[in-house]
Amino acid sequence: MRWSSLFIPTLREAPAEAEAVSHQLLVRGGFIRQLQSGHYSMLPLGWKVHRRIAEILRQEMDAIGAQEVLLPAIHQAAIWQQSGRWDAIGDDMFRLVDRKGADQVLGMTHEEVIASIGVELSSYRDLPQMWYQIQTKFRDEPRPKSGLLRVREFTMKDSYSIDLDDEGLDRSFNLHHQAYQRIFARLDLHAIPVEASSGAMGGSNSVEFMVESGAGEDDVAVCSGCDYAANLERATATLATVESRPGSEAPERFPTPGIRTIDALAEAGHPAEHQIKTLVYRVDGELALLLLRGDHPFQEQKFLDATGASEITPAESDDIRAALGASPGSLGAVGVDDLVVYADPALEGRTGMTTGANEDDVHYSGVDVDRDIGVDRWVDIRGIVDGEACASCGEPLSVVRCIEAGHIFKLGRKYAEAMGVSVLDADGQSRIPTMGSYGIGVGRAMAAVAETHHDDSGLIWPISIAPYEVVVTVVKVDDEESMAAAEAIYEGLQAAGIEALLDDRDERPGVKFADAELVGFPLRVTVGPRGLQTGHVEVGLRADGSQTEEPVGTVVDTLVGRVEAGRRAGS
RNA sequence: CGGGAUGUGGCGCAGUCUGGCAGCGCACCUGCUUUGGGAGCAGGGGGUCGGCGGUUCAAAUCCGCCCAUCCCGACCA
Structure with missing residues (x-):
């Protein structure tokens, strides 16, 4: 064309x-x-x-x-x-x-x-x-x-x-x-x-x-x-072992005025990995508590897959207050037995944990998960984090x-x-x-x-799916010798079954080069009077920007070879 | 659905705060010059200023409602 x-x-x-x-x-x-x-x-x-x-x-x-x-x-x-x-x-x-x-x-x-x-x-x-x-x-x-x-x-x-x-x-x-x-x-x-x-x-x-x-x-x-x-x-990933802090006979209440977040509680001397994060969700309409280690993100899809639930949404704050008596930031599962409690296995066997006491501005420390919390189901619901160890080989996951x-x-x-x-x-x-x-x-x-094949100038199509495999760029369309040479190359490519495009527009060369690069044709033949004086044209590779001189007589064969190699690539 | 932003010629934008002839760059058309990396000069065409309503002598500009587009989140076989 x-x-x-x-x-x-x-x-x-x-x-x-x-x-x-x-x-x-x-x-x-x-x-x-x-x-x-x-x-x-x-x-x-x-x-x-x-x-x-x-x-x-x-x-x-x-x-x-x-x-x-x-x-x-x-x-x-x-x-x-x-x-x-x-x-x-x-x-x-x-x-x-x-x-x-x-x-x-x-x-x-x-x-x-x-x-x-x-x-x-x-x-x-x-x-x-x-x-x-x-x-x-x-x-x-x-x-x-x-x-x-x-x-x-x-x-x-x-x-x-x-x-x-x-x-x-x-x-x-x-x-x-x-x-x-x-x-x-x-x-x-x-x-x-x-x-x-x-x-x-x-x-x-x-x-x-x-x-x-x-x-x-x-x-x-x-x-x-x-x-x-x-x-x-x-x-999934293997967790680094965390040494539980010393336990105590029973959970101990302590005041935490104004502390509403994991981070704030961590700054108050309770590191996130020693906290229990308590989330309240509506699981298919029913309120439920979801427990994770303080530094672990919740992975909703894992929960859905593991429980077979079809819909979960974070609970409204009014419902939370009605059910637990406190607002998010001071919630916990200690002593809760009227709601279903799901817990992530990372909490299993942990002692000396800190969690909300279901009273605003109050938390518990010294919580023993197995002793103090009535977990109904243990389910893997945590999202893994960059850098954790692969469960198969132990190397870091990214x-x-x-x-x-x-x-x-x-x-x-x-x-x-x-x-x-x-x-x-x-x-x-x-x-x-x-x-x-x-x-x-x-x-x-x-x-x-x-998304994966471009540079500052534009797209770089693989030959296998390029809109045209070769563009023949005529530098000076009113130069008869140039046009004749370009037409011959173009027709030779077509005869060989190559998808070729002849850039015969009466534009300045810079415009034509820039367009060819933006569109991303994998191969470009540049035909101009300068090269033709010695019987040469230039073959440019979009992928690496290389330009090589090629005799007019052999350029079609060279291009056919490159295109055919490109079509085979990957197959 | 929640939060944020934006709508002015094909594309990118200024003008809006402080109401007073609708502008700029690119692109486009004509002519001359130029011609191996996005040309120069001269002339020219093209816009219901997202829509509807309101305020006003006068609205791109102020007010109200609506629509569209983008981003974050929620959502997503």
Whole structure:
């Protein structure tokens, strides 16, 4: 294509509202434009990148034997009611009513629809099946942000496996795990597979593919010594031993006027690791006490996963006062027996602890957890902290910010059962198959690449997904010899199956160079009268900024070699 | 949903406090010059100042309500 006839609206400055680097560069490079919050138009360049990513997804899905389908984006409420998610999901789902008054949803995921097709499976001989689609998903996110990273309408590759038994599910799950690693390698994304919470989806195994980036929204604990990595919602670590302070016969009350925080109490001579942090939450509507060591953060998702509770919210201060007789800052669990008390195992066996006495401005010291507190359930609910020791190898864990680029998990039989999927096994017995669900967001992958592939001048696309693999920059378009040489190179590249762009715009060279770098073409051929005098052009590598002289006669072969090597990279 | 901020031409911004002709840079159009790293000169086009209502002789500017966008938090298969 010729640049002069394309729509590539580059901007010198990014819109003020663009914060994330990927957002700024994708807008400045003319890839995307925002229509409204969370909804973006893919302009020609953006759509080309999007299509190339989708093509890699197709190839790798096909390679593991998955079959492409296309499912409806609008579903009747009935199938969501059948699975129980009509009520379970809430405001995240776009809902609408059709002209007949029937409730409809815009699909945010497709387990129900897949299972509704799965009812046609009747024999174990029909299994396993793996079906995937590349389709628009709708989610009414409370807060879309960071350009393409979190949006309300996006294209997703979602696949689903259906197997007779757990061994089959393991096989399908592992095939996806391997396929995802190949996909991210081809996208040149360093994606770490991490243990994750499967959240409200249920299921046993859940692995997220995480790309380290400050623009992400998830915190991941990564071990420096072994390959342990886990989402903070799930991560565990070995605690350094803390020597309990000397105990006493019974808890002792002492006045703490004005002391409301862990820090303030620590300054008063009671270090945080010798304090019990008492939180009051409503767990599925019921007030409960949650106890942690003073210096440990609460990890809500861990609590949900461990207890099976579906909703927890911090209690209102009026309710707290009514139940305990004091305000936050002076709360404790000593002597409390009418509320459920959950405690983190880090408190087990501890003595000489300090905690609130349920009277404003009064605390207890000398608390023996096992003796003085009626713990109903011990549950691991603490969030680990950067630097703690890996539970597997003892080396320090580091906590890094990540973009969730992919997620695979085992659904089990929940959806098959709800939707009435069953097959006969070899013994003629009716069996409910088990399913898996596997997703990669296409636009988010594009943003993740942008987020990790750029410099001060702009984007740096991997050859595998670049909008054009080579840009032929004509320095002086009214120089006939230059144009002729550039056209010949351009046509040679096209003939060799290279995606090439001829920058034939009548612009100053500086403008053309700057645009090429902003847009991020991996390879640039610069054709100008200066080089042509000796029969040379320049080949520039966007990744390292190198420029090398190349005879006009061999430049096409050189470029073809580089592009083909780049396409193979990672695969 | 709670907290904070912002809305003035395609993009970036000034003007708002203290009411009085709607401005600047980039981009765009025409002409001349220039031409290997975001050119110069001259001329030109483009704006319901987020919306509605109010105060006033007069509102981008003051007041009220609403909307949108961004950030933090909550939330989030």
